Amino acid sequence: MTKIVFLQGKDAIERGFSAEQLDRLRTLGEVVLNETDGPPTLEQMKRQIASADIAITSWGCQPLTEDILAHAPDLKAVLHAAGTVKGIVTPAVWEKGIRVSNASEALGKGVAETALGLTIASLKDMWRLSQHTKTGAWGNRERVKELYDVTIGVVGAGKAGGHYIKLLQNFDVRVLLYDPIATHEEAQRLGAHKVDFDQLLTTSDVISIHAPSLPSTDNLFNRETLAKLKDDCILINTARGTIIDEAALTEELRSGRLFACLDVTNPEPPVPDHPFRKLPNAILLPHIAGSVNNGVYRLGVFIVEDIERFLNKEKMRGEVSSEQLSILA
Known part of the structure; x- marks a missing residue:
């Protein structure tokens, strides 16, 4: 069974994914939530990502370094429930052939x-x-x-x-x-x-x-x-x-x-x-142009739909390549 792991804190999950969206995810695989509030520490990310097939990140998550990725040898995709992935992906992600998507469209x-x-x-x-x-x-x-x-x-x-x-x-x-x-x-x-x-x-x-x-x-x-x-x-x-x-x-x-x-x-x-x-x-204005409050759920919907595309062996709508990083936000 596909193991889908959330790395962001419980508060961030609840802010961006509705109960309906989480239930939809559970039809796609085993969903592992982070039960701790706040940005995850390095050690928390290592424990949380263990044996994951798919990892979901968001604001506050640390870069996915070689050290963290070593705990998830089966990781195939990282989906970032936020905008730019520059603070999340590292060369190790690309070297391991892990596919990456973000929710910048939403x-x-x-x-x-x-x-x-x-x-x-x-x-x-x-x-x-x-x-x-x-x-x-x-x-x-x-x-x-x-x-x-x-x-x-x-x-x-x-x-x-x-x-x-x-x-x-x-x-x-x-x-x-x-x-x-x-x-x-x-x-x-x-x-x-x-x-x-x-x-x-x-x-x-x-x-x-x-x-x-x-x-x-x-x-x-x-x-x-x-x-x-x-x-x-x-x-x-x-x-x-x-x-x-x-x-x-x-x-x-x-x-x-x-x-x-x-x-x-x-x-x-x-x-x-x-x-x-x-x-x-x-x-x-205090940086409100992007997703705020109810609008953050757009990101959750987008990520769930991209996971469905990934599992159906389709290109993810928010897919990002290493070559694109130099021109992306």
Whole structure:
């Protein structure tokens, strides 16, 4: 019988997998839960993974080193109920031919939906109008725009960026995509026009960042590139804080030229007196774009379905190869 082992703590299992999902897993094999709350220690992971055929990990789990994997000689697959697997997989995983999957597609849906919500709220000028209305005014609507006949720039066509583009197909907007990896044909299939970075910067009314954190994206939005944005451009970052030079963005925001919605910062949380906390044209959120509360169950469903695919000898939907790690978030 296939042995399916959870390595994350009991609290993390309960947060991400419903009773229904766990019952569905039990129809596929013997399910071994971690009965201890909190991130597992090295010794706990060694004990928990013993004799596993399939291991499920999530946030808080330690890297699957040679030392840990030695306790599971029959391990065939690792499924990560979270986003990036960079903190979980090690060279030993690939060397042993263990297949790897993650739930970034499920996670990306929540990110894309959040980005769409920020897009609509910002174009409608809801943030400013709400504050004015609370003070007794009945705000000036001159800045209000519909999600119609505007240009939306998307940086990165991964799981989140791709789903954001898909959601935008419901609106009469022009979608531009900057992604060095995606081809023109792939962009077209998504419903976007592939452009170079300068064209996206200079022509977009809204820019939504969905790029991974890589050396090539570090401070991609800096003093020089931010200066190319149109006046009143809305910049949305639900990806990684390292992609924006925060000092440069602060300068632009203080000038009143741009509007920013930031779900991520570098570091997190920002210091108590960070300008982002006070500037009226900066919306600061506590990293809620991905799966939170009930949305985490999306990840559980995705992982269970990928285990079914694996056992049916199909390619897992969230399957990741060692060659992809250099371009993934």
